Amino acid sequence: MTGYSGPAQRTAETSVALIHVSGTGDAIAATGGLANSGYIHELNVGTLTMVLKRGPREPAAWPHQIGLIPPRALSFQPRAELERLKEAIQGGGMAVLTGMGGVGKTQLAADYAHTTWQGGCLDVLVWISASNRSAVISGYAQAGVELCRADSSAPEQAARTFLAWLHPKGGADHCRWLIILDDVSDPADLRGLWPPTSPHGRSVATTRRREAALAGHGRHVIGVGLFTEAEAVAHLSSSLAAHDRHEPTDQLVALASDLGHLPLALSQATAYMVDTGLDCRTYRQLLSDRAKTLTELMPETGALPDDQDVALSAAWSLSIERADRLHPVGLARPMLELAAMLDPNGIPGSVLGSSPALAHLAEHRAITAGSSGRSHEIRPEDAVLALRVLHRLSLIKHTPATENQAVRVHQLIQRATRESLPSDQHGDLARTAGDALVAVWPDVERDSAYSQILRANTEALNEHAPTPLWAPRAHPVLFRAGKSLGEAGLIGAARSYWHELQATAHRSLGSDHPDTLTTSHYLTFWQGEAGDAVGAAAAFAELLEHRTRVLGPDHPDTLVTRANLAYQRGEAGDAAGAAAAFTELLEHRTRVLGPDHPDTLVTQGDVAGWRGMAGDVTGAVAAYAELLEHRTRVLGPDHPNTLNTRGQLAYWRGEAGDAAGALSAYTELLEDRLRVLGPDHPHTLTSRHNVARWRGEMGDTKRATTDFAELLKDRLRILGPDHPRTLKTRSNLARWQGEDGDPEGAASAFAELLTDAMRVLGPDHPETLIIRASLARWQS
Template sequence: MHVSGTGDATAAPGGLANSGYIHELNVSTLTMVVRQGPREPAAWPHQVGLVPPRALSFQPRTELERLKEAVEGGGTAVLTGMGGVGKTQLAADYAHSTWLDGRLDVLVWISAGNRSAVVTGYAQAGVELCRADASDPEQAARTFLAWLHPKAGAAPCRWLVVLDDVSDPADLRGLWPPASPYGRSLATTRRREAALVGHGRRLIDVGLFTEADAVAHLTTSLAAHDRHEPAGRLAALAHDLGHLPLALSQATAYLVDADLDCDAYRRLLTDRARTLAQVMPGTDALPDDQQVALSASWSLSVERADRLDPVGLARPMLRLAAMLDPNGVPGGVLAGPHALAHLTEQRTRAAGNTGPSPQVRPQDAVLALRVLHRLSLVEHTPATGNQAVRVHRLVQRATREDLPRDLHDELARTAGDALVEAWPEVERDSALAQVLRANADALRAHAPGPLREPGWHPVLFRAGRSLGEAGHLDAAHAYWSELHAAAHRSLGPDHPDTLTTRHHLAFWRGEAGDAAGAAAAFAELLENRRRVLGPDHPDALNTRANLAYQRGEAGDAAGAAAAFAELLEDRLRVLGPDHPDTLVTRGDVAGWQGMAGDVDRAVAAYAELLEDRLRVLGPDHPHTLNTRGNLAYWRGEAGDAAGALHAYTELLEDRLRILGPDHPHTLTSRHNVARWHGETGDATRAAAEFAELLEDRLRILGPEHPRTLGTRSNLARWRGEAGDAEGAARAFADLLTDVLRVLGPEHPETVKARASLARWQN
């Protein structure tokens, strides 16, 4: 079967084209030729096979220029890309233009869905041009290929051979047109094997339309039907369709036939109750002589991929990737333990095995991705790391819509498990965290139901926490508000997951600067958790800890210290003295005692806590290191600036050794060393160290993270202390603009920046 228009050709059943675009030899034709004997060679110019017509809204593209460069002087261009990007149309445009311009003596167009079709096309050309014997197609094909070679003393023949929609590079073994100074060759394929390159063949990737190309395509297509839409609406529609030429072409036909404008059609596209097949024209209404509807454009490629080694893994891998972000999935997500277990189970089911099958290994998962890449169903670029796997959104949609309901839900939960598994507890790589959040958002959009049944999937909580930890505090508050409202509706007010969303909502409200509001929210939550879970449940105790903390942040340091002291008694009773939560609470008591003014008591309490953490956890445990940092801080606040600097310097060395240079706690230690250099009188060195720290904060966390903004504040302060009051004022003015935008006018950092600006302006 052959697809024209902006689509690509696909093989028909049995591999023979049935579109009428080429003059195929059938039994009656062969019999007639045998009776009549070899025919006289056709006069030039001569065409074998029918070139597909140019699409109504064909768009010249940069790939066309690369094609021309590749074939000039006898080369071969191999156009490759996913189904629907318009490879056939580019080849057809080149064939039409060179033929009509009189630059060809012979043009041969073959729908090359399988080896038999290629041999048949060559044999047809051999019969028409070389007096070949039609009763022996293989010999006739060889005769034609030999005829294409330039011969001394013979009139040069300017020829072009197009092999459209090659489904397997092996089909062309021994059948590639020869290199010739007078001839040119073109092939289109969805495959990307290395075997397609070499011997003068150049691979040309045909990508999606640019936005400008897509808008021009839609504008031209609609204008042919006396329809006109603003460019902005056309750009939005093109984005929704992923700038895929075939999708744009078929969508235009649908909205014209249904008499819809772009906005109405876009609403249909996003209607989850409708499938892709229901918002695209049926086979009887396809434009530009196309033969295959968009929703079925990739099915043959998926079947072929699933038969390649590792057999039976390509389809389940594509299905798993279809649940995630089309713009990029980290390779580790699709090759982690949860993904591998799922692939193993799916391959076992497909094979009909009742017993255990060999486990799919990480290298098998990578090979499955390579197979999908070879057939242009995904883009697998391991070098990009965080976005190693990309799948066009329409390929994803067609894949999801082809899933049985129970498998759809299973896949959604598996994808969520794989994301949580790949999510680092400490987000050192902000770019990776952003990609993981994008994948969680995509999964939530594709499958909201399965992530909430029977309980809420951990990926929902991990994504929201990551959003806040990245410094997007307003976005985190909005996320948790939405999640809490949904949990309240679907699970009820007393479900543990609903209470957990309330906890996070209150926490990020406090982090956004509303400590009093957060304290009130935690107080209400505490009543509910005590009633539902009991007063000694870990969640109830954690709520008490957060309530105490937010009260302290709201200005009641003494109240916070007293509340943590009460909590410590209960944790000692419920958990024992060496439980991690008990040790954390001891640190909270010490810290808030110091904040309430009892600095000496804080120093003594942290010194005692350090001894116990060394005994229970060891010297290199993160909590032990944190306690050393807190002890150094309060020693400095007690007046021992030199002792604080010495302790922080030693702590920095250990954190560099244990955690590495980019860990958040290492950066915090650098912050404290810089600060205490300033406090001990070396303001110039403090400013220099904060400047170096800022570079790393920007690289690791980005410009809007609260810690980056805090480092800018310290850098401005110590530049001023070093004598550059004017520079400090400018820096605080710039900082105030940014914290107002990022954190809002009431956030403590904004208040601090405003006060610092006033100080240095005076």
């Protein structure tokens, strides 16, 4: 080349050369080869500065791949979602794989891409990491340059050229294409960039999002969930076997459960065990240690398996950050933090929308906003919107239609969230969660399923944050959960619960702390309810000395202990002693609390009741009649305690021989309880029980049988099959079935009931002994 002074300076898009020529002809001669090769050039006589721009390149030959497909995981598990994916895009169309981070969406898409590409089913494969709009445009633009002669200097135009090229055209060669848009972080990034529907093309997107915008226009949304137990165990087994490691199946099943069947967690845990040489049992022990974090129990970033680039502990951090920026701004993170303290299997929406929960959200928003002076009031609808944001990013599952278990959170998302909290916030958050549970716990538990869910959430809270719930004293939610167990009729479970709570109170608060004494009180109470009245009386006598020394003789808790001691003495067979003890206590409470105090009135009723149990039935009727007047004046005619007194008065009238009067009184009481308390209230059910009983005592055995059969249906629905009152209703149904002329049916029913009573109440419980005696009667 004449006069050439040096090499051309070239980039991907331009070439610049400085060429010295003596004339135009030399210039043309020097550059002719470049011109003929498709470059545009500008010529000047003399020293020539020539700008060379590369023209459109020839389209790449098929088959052609753009982008790098992630390798298959070491122990990839074929799953039902893969078959749904294939079915969704059969013959053209798009599948959107959505689910929480770590469930294996990318692996499913990668397996499909590898299979179809290696099987010769594709002419063009495009894999794009679609974390933002720029990345999508860049990937499309590269495809446009390589396949459509697009101008690489105009990425937006090149991307649209490629999308237009994908549309089917009559007479053109049919290109079989597959586009994978992996990890779409925001559906808005794909506005105008979704691949077209084509009979010759297929598309797959993976995302953690759940917006409605993902569906429609030929797109099929497929939810990707956790591994099944079998899939999880197969994954662990094959991953370990690849390193010549083998573990007992029961340990693999347990580890899969510990990790919530999450594919990412299983993969990283396996790598950690292999690298550290730990066996499954030892690793599980470390995993259960609250002092260890997920960061400590999973591989470091450089040691992650399967080309993974995010450690488990950070797998959801970007999603949480994005959620916190969405409307309502600043509420998603504190809502997730609160949910992380509760039961992963189901949190009632009422708990997360309670006053303590809203105060927690408001406080966090105020901290986030700084001292701007704005109002930070949070409304219940704001809490719901925060839950919806978390749901949209697959950080929780929010199903408002199932209110009792409206929110579910994977246990590892919960753990990662808790471990990210500053230590000073962990305790405050635990107490807030306890406050939220107490705030929605009903005084009267009419929905046994709801009560069980509240107890499960309390158990989870106590497991996640045991220490804060005892500082500076026992949190009320611990007592409420124990009372709930007893109210549900789970007497054995209640006794075990209070035994464990008492031991924790001794360790955390000391033996003389009022809360420790309260746990002793409830433990002893349920000891008596389990049938050990003698042991309970002795324990209450000891507790009375303790409370008198620590609290004083006039403290309300000391007086409550005296009442329970008197009651258990009566249950142990000393009705006269119980009546005398309650009479003494009545004088004491009248002096300390006054004659109209609710506790004084309760004691007045106890005196009347135990007087009747000691044989003075007429005295019991008179005493309850007097108490009824007193309670009506102080509390009003519709107060539950006034209604209870009417029930006691009716009972003792019946015991005094006035069956007709008892039936009439119970019938009137039932009408009032239905009006005041509703049909499902336990006291309403008790009134129905008593009406049925006295109908039978009046000779209408058929009606009594029918009434008890109807009552049993409601007891089963409201209280469950193992509640003592349900067992009592079954006992009465069997009795009146026999009285109505079916002794064989009665014997059979009592035999079944005895088995259940021994299982629920134990062989020595008074009710079990009554059932045993009734069975013997009807068998003979």
